[in-house]
Amino acid sequence: MGLTSNNTLVVAVLAAMVLFAGTVWLWPRLARRGWRSVSGRVGLLLAVQLSLFASVGLLVNHSFGFYASWADLFGRETDQGVVVDHTSGDRSAAPLRVTEIGSVPGRVGFRPSSVGQVQQVDIVGRSTHIASPAYVYLPPEYFQERYRGRSFPAAVVLTGYPGTARALVDKLHYPRTAQELVEDGRMRPMILVMLRPTVAPPRDTECVDIPGGPQTESFFAEDLPRAVAEHYRVAKGPRSWGIIGDSTGAYCALKLAMHHPGVYAAGAGLSPYYKAPTDPTTGDLFQGVKALRDRANLWWCIEHLPAPATSLLVTSSKEGESNYKDTLKFIARVKAKGTTQISSIILESGGHNFNTWRREIPATLEWISGRLSDR
Known part of the structure; x- marks a missing residue:
């Protein structure tokens, strides 16, 4: 899916919603002490934050057209050079x-x-x-x-x-x-x-x-x-x-x-x-x-x-x-x-x-x- 595709934006938003709901659901189970529970909480928080960041970034790019493709975003667009x-x-x-x-x-x-x-x-x-x-x-x-x-x-x-x-x-x-x-x-x-x-x-x-x-x-x-x-x-x-x-x-x-x-x-x-x-x-x-x-x-x-x-x-x-x-x-x-x-x-x-x-x-x-x- 392309960077500016509506499908990409929808998938990112749905992923953020699922991760948020999953965090709310699993949080009581991860409330215990121990490295596994702590690692789980940290991992869920990072996943939610990253998914929200990706969703907002895609929405802003979709609205303002900063980058046209994934290659353009990561600086790998070379097909339209001199x-x-x-x-x-x-x-x-x-x-x-x-x-x-x-x-x-x-x-x-x-x-x-x-x-x-x-x-x-x-x-x-x-x-x-x-x-x-x-x-x-x-x-x-x-x-x-x-x-x-x-x-x-x-x-x-x-x-x-x-x-x-x-x-x-x-x-x-x-x-x-x-x-x-x-x-x-x-x-x-x-x-x-x-x-x-x-x-x-x-x-x-x-x-x-x-x-x-x-x-x-x-x-x-x-x-x-x-x-x-x-x-x-x-x-x-x-x-x-x-x-x-x-x-x-x-x-x-x-x-x-x-x-x-x-x-x-x-x-x-x-x-x-x-x-x-x-x-x-x-x-x-x-x-x-x-x-x-x-x-x-x-x-x-x-x-x-x-x-x-x-x-x-x-x-x-x-x-x-x-x-x-x-x-x-x-x-x-x-x-x-x-x-x-x-x-x-x-x-x-x-x-x-x-x-x-x-x-x-x-x-x-x-x-x-x-x-x-x-x-």
Whole structure:
């Protein structure tokens, strides 16, 4: 049974209930003195505690989508690393391949022209050779006759680390929310490309071009938009693409919009941080190269680089978010430069979690839609 399977969660909860009931039943029999009775009591208590811990952990992972599989949980996921093309050099092969077609969760109906479509795809970067799975949401208008000749703006949507791309569909409800906003007249139809920033798992590359390693920033700035535009009717204009992310994905979204304003006309960071960390999950991202470290530091970029002609949105909460003071400081520094447009969503309270981001996503989608063009 898979890590995110409902059956796994049910078995874990039932096991915890049986162990608890068994402990209550057997406790009087183990109340005697002696090493056997003491060992039995200790063993039952440990078993109950472990089963409860496992049940809660599985429930939290099921709700928030931190890990997609047992291999992902234990750091053994290696099948989606950096792909090196050893073929004869044929560059004509499509960089995007659709592997599965499904409906939009929460929407009733079967026709794509009525409820849209979510396609699971595999993307391979032609220049970086990075491979990553993703989900592409196509709005109902994409399949309607009156829009047959129309192109659509697109937005990349990134999870946090480690995160799962499917959580953007099932837990954060990006496709369903986008449809509801279009129906309410609050945003225009838009293609969403949803994936993890972790394109070389289990390593957290922080959307950095790592010397001698994965060229993650180039994948998101060059390969991904090109692959999607070749396969779908994405608008070709200079303001056709935006990018959204939460947590690690939020840092990536802001950085990519600031570094590549010619690609991303708008970047929204939900609960972002502003400087790439260095820890066991990232390894040495910069290989001692100060210029690379500086460029990955958004504070340094604001102070030392020309203000990019892009629009940024940042979110935080007065209570519950550790980035609140940094976010206010970031807004002030961007405003002081004058060229970059900066907006914010500041909640009274909200933690670093899915519930908070679900409260921010409708306004974020409406904001980014207003800054993109379908021409």
